[in-house]
Amino acid sequence: MKGPDARLERLLATLAILIIGLISLANVLVRYLTGGSFAFTEEFSVFLLVVLTFAGASVALRRNGHIRIGLLERALPRPARQALILFQGGCGLVVLGLITWFGARMTWQEVQWGSLSPGLGLPQWWYLAWLPLLSGLMLLRQLQQTRDRLRGRLEDES
Numbered sequence: 543m544k545g546p547d548a549r550l551e552r553l554l555a556t557l558a559i560l561i562i563g564l565i566s567l568a569n570v571l572v573r574y575l576t577g578g579s580f581a582f583t584e585e586f587s588v589f590l591l592v593v594l595t596f597a598g599a600s601v602a603l604r605r606n607g608h609i610r611i612g613l614l615e616r617a618l619p620r621p622a623r624q625a626l627i628l629f630q631g632g633c634g635l636v637v638l639g640l641i642t643w644f645g646a647r648m649t650w651q652e653v654q655w656g657s658l659s660p661g662l663g664l665p666q667w668w669y670l671a672w673l674p675l676l677s678g679l680m681l682l683r684q685l686q687q688t689r690d691r692l693r694g695r696l697e698d699e700s
Contacts, residue, residue: 555597585661596676631688645673
């Protein structure tokens with residue numbers, strides 16, 4: 543049986559790491575050949591690393607790959623284990639909900655203020671909008687993971 547997947551996040555992570563590699567390589571080549579460098583590489587690389595981090599965390603969440611100590615969970619009888627899984631899922635939903643909410647508020651404030659990025663002068667919200675979007679995707683993956691764990695579809699390694 544094929545395990546759960548997060549294709550959108552895998553695609554985003556793949557694109558992010560590919561673009562980081564390409565712009566870094568191009569920057570090294572230009573610096574070597576001309577002595578100068580591209581101004582945008584650091585700003586874009588940092589932004590893409592954030593995208594990569596959130597997308598990768600979302601994939602790990604969907605595949606039940608985040609680190610967790612399962613000793614207590616495995617030792618509990620089924621009803622108590624179900625309650626613990628619900629508690630864990632609820633805690634994850636609260637944290638991801640807060641990140642999504644405050645990320646969206648921060649993005650909206652940047653839209654209203656018209657702030658520009660320090661390096662390239664691009665609208666700051668272009669970078670910030672990815673925070674609530676990707677944490678919202680993680681919220682969905684948390685719901686899916688909790689549902690699958692409650693149904694016994696995702697087991698931890700023993």
